[in-house]
Every structure is written in C-alpha cells, then in structure tokens.
Amino acid sequence: MSNANLDDKTEPKQQATIDDRENVLKVEGLTKIYPDGTLAVDDIDFQIKAGDFCVIIGPSGCGKSTTLHSLVGKIPPTEGKVILDGKDITHAPTYERDIGLVFQDFQLFPHLTVEENIIYGLKRMDLPKDVIDERLENVLEMMQLHELRARPPKELSSGQKQRVALARSLVLEPKLLLLDEPLGDMDYKLQKRMERELLRIHRELDTTFVYVTHDQTQAMRLADQVIVMNGGKIEHSAPVEEVYNEPNTAFVAAFVGDSN
Numbered sequence: 001m002s003n004a005n006l007d008d009k010t011e012p013k014q015q016a017t018i019d020d021r022e023n024v025l026k027v028e029g030l031t032k033i034y035p036d037g038t039l040a041v042d043d044i045d046f047q048i049k050a051g052d053f054c055v056i057i058g059p060s061g062c063g064k065s066t067t068l069h070s071l072v073g074k075i076p077p078t079e080g081k082v083i084l085d086g087k088d089i090t091h092a093p094t095y096e097r098d099i100g101l102v103f104q105d106f107q108l109f110p111h112l113t114v115e116e117n118i119i120y121g122l123k124r125m126d127l128p129k130d131v132i133d134e135r136l137e138n139v140l141e142m143m144q145l146h147e148l149r150a151r152p153p154k155e156l157s158s159g160q161k162q163r164v165a166l167a168r169s170l171v172l173e174p175k176l177l178l179l180d181e182p183l184g185d186m187d188y189k190l191q192k193r194m195e196r197e198l199l200r201i202h203r204e205l206d207t208t209f210v211y212v213t214h215d216q217t218q219a220m221r222l223a224d225q226v227i228v229m230n231g232g233k234i235e236h237s238a239p240v241e242e243v244y245n246e247p248n249t250a251f252v253a254a255f256v257g258d259s260n
Ligand code: ADP
Pocket: 034, 035, 036, 038, 039, 040, 058, 059, 060, 061, 062, 063, 064, 065, 066, 067
C-alpha cells in the first residue's frame, strides 16, 4: 500500500522526526551473513525508546549476539542501518559510538587489577584526572567493589567478575548499554540479586539498556520493551505486557508461555 499521501502531511524533512526524538536507537534492515554463508540476522527493523530497559529474547542461535555485536560495531553488518540519537553510526568505529557492551564471557584483562580494568577505557577518553577518580569511586561504590579493587580477575568469583564487567562499561557513561546474557554463569540466587541491582542502576543512571537473554522469565522481570527473535527474524517487538498478553505469532506464544 502506498503511503505517499500520509508522508505529505508529516513534518518537514529537515526537522528531527518524532521517532528520532523518542527513540535513542533505530535499526533498519539489519542483515548479517557470515563469511561461511550463515544468515544470522535477516533484515530486521526495531526501535528503542530512550531510557527503556529493552530485553531481546529468543532461543540459542537465533541471532541475538550477532545483533548486539553489529550495534556496537564489533561485526560489520552485511546490510542495514544503525541510527543512534538521529545519527547514522552504521560505519562508525566502535570507540566513537557511545555504546557500551558487556560481553557474555566478561572479557576482563587478566593481567590488570579490578580497578585497572575499570578505568582502562576511561583513560583513553582523555578526561581530567579528578573526573576519572570521581567516576571510579562512584562505580566502585555502586557495584560494591571497593574491597576487590586491587585484586586480579582470577581471584574473583563469576558474580564478582560480572560486577567488574558492568562497572567497566558503566563508568564510560554510554548513551546505550548492551548486555549479552550477563547473568548466565550465576546461580539462581545471585541472578536474582543482580537483576535487582541492574534495575536499580538502570533507574539511577537514566540510561537505555538492551539486554539479551534466552530466559523468558528474566525478560518478564526486567523489561519495559521485549523483542522476540527467532531464526534471525523479529517475531514481536512491543511493551512487555503486550508480548505476554497478546503474542502476535504462535512462536511468541509458545516461547513466552514456556514456563507459565
Ligand atoms: P544467539 O546469540 O541468539 O545464540 P548468535 O548471534 O550467536 O545467536 O548466532 C546466530 C547464528 O549465527 C547461529 O546459527 C550461529 O551458529 C551463527 N554464527 C555466529 N557466529 C558466527 C560466525 N562467526 N561465523 C559463522 N556463523 C556464526
């Protein structure tokens, strides 16, 4: 159906659209075909509202990590556009993107202490020393890492490493923070505590989170917006209540209904 008439009535092109003002992130036609021919992400579109806690769920291998890595610039997309705050960053280098990523496996530097791991990226931002010190102290406090600051990662538990990985991203104060199954390695009790912690940090920092998990019950507890992926495609993207109450495909209904 043509919508040329509708287009005529929208605002002049030079102004930011409502989408650009409300949505910190816009993804258009994102596609990733790996060199071996695997179609991992298949022409997806989505938008994320500024300040939201967005959770991407879907079974293993559906393209969640590939999507996050494309947003942050670790993987060049085969096709499509990534727009952050109205700016096309599809081909911008990772360090210019203002997007943080907490990896599935933390990726801490083994030869650096907790504190050195946390300020590693900050030091490269060319900030005055007192700003670095202040941000470091704040994030150590927030993640309760004061006592561990001089330790190397190998002396930390999984949950503690997780907190360091989070601290290292949060200290950069990115516009968008991407988290790839960050609680995967933890036991249930610790997971629950970290979930509460993440919700608190999200509220306090007034930042936008995109959180990936294959655990639909976690999505339910954390999300404002849920994106359900399957086979490289988006099946449903909507506020959490809508995805659970009015799933728009049989796959979504089965997937979110799994544990109920
Ligand atoms: P998820 O994070 O949802 O588990 P991924 O994004 O890791 O999914 O993977 C999506 C698909 O792409 C899977 O079929 C996976 O095997 C494939 N894949 C992931 N990384 C690569 C790669 N480097 N080369 C080829 N195929 C890959």
